[in-house]
Amino acid sequence: MPEALGDWPDVVLHVVSGKGGTGKTTVAAALALALAGDGRQVMLMEVEGRQGLAQIFDVPPLPYEPRKLAVTPGGGEVWGLAVDPEEALLEYLELFYNLRRAGGVLRRMGAVEFVTTIAPGLRDVLLTGKAVELVRRQDKQHATVYDSIVMDAPPTGRITRFLNVNTEIAGVAKVGPIRNQADSVMNVLRSPRTAVHLTTLLEEMPVQETIDGVAELEDAALPVGGIVVNMTRPPALSGGGTGPDLAREQVAAGVSAAGFARGSGPDAEAIIDALLAEAGDHRARVAMETVERARIDAVGRPVYDLPYLSGGIDLAALHELAAMLDEQGMA
Amino acid sequence: MSGASKRLVAPKLDIDALIDDPRTRIIVCCGSGGVGKTTTAAAVALRAAEHGRRVCVLTIDPARRLAQAMGLTELDNTPRQVDGITGGSLSAMMLDMKRTFDEVVESHSDPERAEAILSNPFYQALSSSFAGTQEYMAMEKLGQLRAQSDSEGLWDLIVVDTPPSRSALDFLDAPERLGSFLDGRFIRILTAPARGAGKGIGRILGAGFGLFAGVLTKVLGTQLLADLSAFVAAVDTMFGGFRERAEATYALLKDSGTAFIVVAAPERDALREASYFVDRLDEDQMPLAGLVLNRVTRVRAPGLSPDEATAAAQRLSQNGEHRDVAALLGLHADRMRDAERQRRLAERFTAAHPHVAIAEVYALPEDIHDLEGLRVIGDLLADAV
Numbered sequence: 033m034p035e036a037l038g039d040w041p042d043v044v045l046h047v048v049s050g051k052g053g054t055g056k057t058t059v060a061a062a063l064a065l066a067l068a069g070d071g072r073q074v075m076l077m078e079v080e081g082r083q084g085l086a087q088i089f090d091v092p093p094l095p096y097e098p099r100k101l102a103v104t105p106g107g108g109e110v111w112g113l114a115v116d117p118e119e120a121l122l123e124y125l126e127l128f129y130n131l132r133r134a135g136g137v138l139r140r141m142g143a144v145e146f147v148t149t150i151a152p153g154l155r156d157v158l159l160t161g162k163a164v165e166l167v168r169r170q171d172k173q174h175a176t177v178y179d180s181i182v183m184d185a186p187p188t189g190r191i192t193r194f195l196n197v198n199t200e201i202a203g204v205a206k207v208g209p210i211r212n213q214a215d216s217v218m219n220v221l222r223s224p225r226t227a228v229h230l231t232t233l234l235e236e237m238p239v240q241e242t243i244d245g246v247a248e249l250e251d252a253a254l255p256v257g258g259i260v261v262n263m264t265r266p267p268a269l270s271g272g273g274t275g276p277d278l279a280r281e282q283v284a285a286g287v288s289a290a291g292f293a294r295g296s297g298p299d300a301e302a303i304i305d306a307l308l309a310e311a312g313d314h315r316a317r318v319a320m321e322t323v324e325r326a327r328i329d330a331v332g333r334p335v336y337d338l339p340y341l342s343g344g345i346d347l348a349a350l351h352e353l354a355a356m357l358d359e360q361g362m363a
Numbered sequence: 364m365s366g367a368s369k370r371l372v373a374p375k376l377d378i379d380a381l382i383d384d385p386r387t388r389i390i391v392c393c394g395s396g397g398v399g400k401t402t403t404a405a406a407v408a409l410r411a412a413e414h415g416r417r418v419c420v421l422t423i424d425p426a427r428r429l430a431q432a433m434g435l436t437e438l439d440n441t442p443r444q445v446d447g448i449t450g451g452s453l454s455a456m457m458l459d460m461k462r463t464f465d466e467v468v469e470s471h472s473d474p475e476r477a478e479a480i481l482s483n484p485f486y487q488a489l490s491s492s493f494a495g496t497q498e499y500m501a502m503e504k505l506g507q508l509r510a511q512s513d514s515e516g517l518w519d520l521i522v523v524d525t526p527p528s529r530s531a532l533d534f535l536d537a538p539e540r541l542g543s544f545l546d547g548r549f550i551r552i553l554t555a556p557a558r559g560a561g562k563g564i565g566r567i568l569g570a571g572f573g574l575f576a577g578v579l580t581k582v583l584g585t586q587l588l589a590d591l592s593a594f595v596a597a598v599d600t601m602f603g604g605f606r607e608r609a610e611a612t613y614a615l616l617k618d619s620g621t622a623f624i625v626v627a628a629p630e631r632d633a634l635r636e637a638s639y640f641v642d643r644l645d646e647d648q649m650p651l652a653g654l655v656l657n658r659v660t661r662v663r664a665p666g667l668s669p670d671e672a673t674a675a676a677q678r679l680s681q682n683g684e685h686r687d688v689a690a691l692l693g694l695h696a697d698r699m700r701d702a703e704r705q706r707r708l709a710e711r712f713t714a715a716h717p718h719v720a721i722a723e724v725y726a727l728p729e730d731i732h733d734l735e736g737l738r739v740i741g742d743l744l745a746d747a748v
Contacts, residue, residue, distance in 0.1 A: 049537060050396055051396070051526065052395060052396025052398070053396065053397025053630075053633070054397065057632075079631065081633070082530075084632065086633075087631065087632070127688030141548065141549050141552055142544070142547060142548055142549030143549055145540070145544070146544060146549055148667070149494060149495075149540060149542050150493060150494055150495060150541060151493065151494075153492070154481055155659055157495070164544035176524065176562060187397075187527070189396075189424070200492060216580060235636070235730055236426060236732070237730070238397075238732040239427045240426065240427065245505070251618070254585055268690040268691070268693065268694055269687050269690055270686060270687055278687055278691075282687070282688070283687075283688055283691070285685065285688075286685030286687070286688025286689070286691075287682075287688060288687075289678075289679060289682070289684065289685055290676070290678055290679050290685070290686075290688065291678060292675065298664065302664055302666060302667075303664055303666075305663070305664070306663035306667065306691070306695065307664075307688065307691045307695065309663045310663055310691060310694055310698065311687075311691055312728075313728045314691075314728075315727035316729050317729075318726045320728065320730065322728050339588060341370075342697040342698075342700045342701050342704075343700065343704075345703055350455055353390030361532060
């Protein structure tokens with residue numbers, strides 16, 4: 033067995049949520065790579081049919097069965113899986129009732145659509161149920177197949193509802209087999225084997241959603257993990273970006289020393305104006321990030337930082353981010 | 364090389380022409396989550412109001428401070444006048460999905476029947492947590508506001524923000540899906556036995572029904588079926604009404620007085636989603652005004668290339684002087700690279716949709732949370748800076 037790693041040694045199921053636009057798919061992928069160090073087997077699953085993982089790993093759309101997405105230098109492997117609610121429903125019927133052949137009838141009657149797109153909670157029981165099945169999956173020698181499962185989960189605004197399946201289906205099934213399945217899923221989701229990590233940016237709305245999200249998860253007795261602050265822009269200027277304004281003469285001297293002269297190449301005056309304006313933008317951004325960081329710190333959860341990468345996200349960038357998560361103890 | 368390659372240029376989305384045209388009666392802002400839909404809707408509404416329109420903006424889930432700035436301190440499901448507007452007028456409201464659904468029930472049933480529906484556990488789940496209810500009720504509310512503006516003349520323009528769905532397409536599909544479910548075959552079959560029609564229906568559906576009924580009982584349990592039956596019995600008079608209502612509002616969206624604005628950030632996912640949505644509007648012959656490309660990196664000195672800036676920063680660093688200027692040159696290089704990547708993504712969108720007009724709004728360094736900030740966004744949208 034590989035050694036237990038990082039701040040979450042007991043966690044098998046890592047659920048990664050975050051407000052739309054905060055990069056939760058990127059963070060989930062980087063975390064999966066980080067967890068796959070030291071020869072570990074990691075399953076990275078997505079549940080919203082967006083095929084975000086295929087995009088980010090630049091592979092064809094993922095089917096409803098594991099596909100290898102990446103290997104790590106330590107010999108670990110990251111597998112990918114896109115959970116389709118309809119497939120999950122048929123699998124569920126087969127597994128529990130040996131009723132796969134009922135699929136056609138159910139579809140004709142509109143039942144498949146009811147369960148997979150309309151009824152609250154039923155769809156979520158199937159999706160979370162699949163995650164729990166992966167957690168429990170064993171090979172013929174009864175060894176655990178995956179060391180970790182990472183789920184690219186629905187956004188913060190919906191995550192508590194998504195995971196809190198047995199409360200959510202109460203409206204449609206207070207008792208019965210679906211309810212029993214929900215209870216069994218809930219046992220894993222509420223256990224120390226699960227952690228729900230939230231991704232945020234240092235901006236007002238994502239931070240507010242993170243704070244609200246942590247409170248909601250706690251109210252629902254779901255295990256809150258860490259907070260990943262994504263796309264940070266560390267202060268680049270002296271004084272942490274909060275010092276006095278840069279003087280025009282100071283910038284002019286630097287621009288001149290850098291070899292930009294009047295009359296040759298790019299116009300020095302235009303560059304000075306632009307750099308001064310960009311300095312202003314940067315300081316405003318840093319000031320906002322400082323305020324928002326204090327609010328994130330006040331939540332009292334472990335915080336991990338990932339920088340903004342101006343080149344966009346590709347496999348190399350994911351490995352880079354994974355190394356940073358590893359270094360900070362998230363994996 | 365760059366000089367020779369022909370750049371794809373999208374037509375310019377003229378927001379002012381859109382809001383100044385009295386024939387524009389509804390503007391729908393859609394797009395994937397986190398792209399700034401709510402802020403865009405509020406900014407468009409405010410700008411239209413200050414151009415003399417009498418505007419009502421329906422928001423779904425505004426940021427707290429933005430809601431406060433628009434006077435949305437209580438969620439009472441009716442539009443409230445926003446203070447501090449010059450020119451026309453602006454009313455704002457936040458959608459209360461459950462309240463809206465309750466009102467639909469109340470207006471279509473006698474008090475006794477309404478009471479039975481409202482207290483039914485299945486209805487309570489339906490009105491608060493069914494997928495698609497928020498979209499259905501956003502459309503319902505839009506229909507109501509439009510009817511109200513026709514009869515009372517309070518507003519001449521309604522601006523709608525759309526719910527944060529899994530997919531932007533949900534706004535168009537979910538109401539119809541839910542309406543069909545409520546009116547449809549499945550719910551009637553589910554509840555047929557309780558209505559004493561089990562055998563008859565079974566005979567009509569022929570082989571397969573026994574299996575079907577068995578699966579349902581096994582999987583869902585009897586409790587759900589009982590609640591459902593009571594619900595169906597209570598809303599029996601409304602059947603046909605759910606889908607009809609969804610269809611009526613859907614038709615309103617096709618009206619020539621409606622304009623869709625698709626909002627996207629200059630990122631791969633958001634633009635792909637926008638692309639799907641644009642195709643869909645086209646298919647359904649819905650009127651698209653254009654794309655708002657939000658939070659574009661602002662380039663302040665396009666003449667200074669990223670490579671030049673990086674090289675200059677390195678020259679300064681080697682001499683160990685002008686550290687802040689070196690840092691600024693580095694930031695500039697990053698910005699230029701971002702802007703370049705965003706431009707390529709936008710061009711790819713335009714290559715696929717050459718006729719879609721685009722308005723770019725550059726990223727502001729800080730959050731928007733007051734009317735002044737919304738005015739700035741409005742100016743940027745209209746290219747009036």
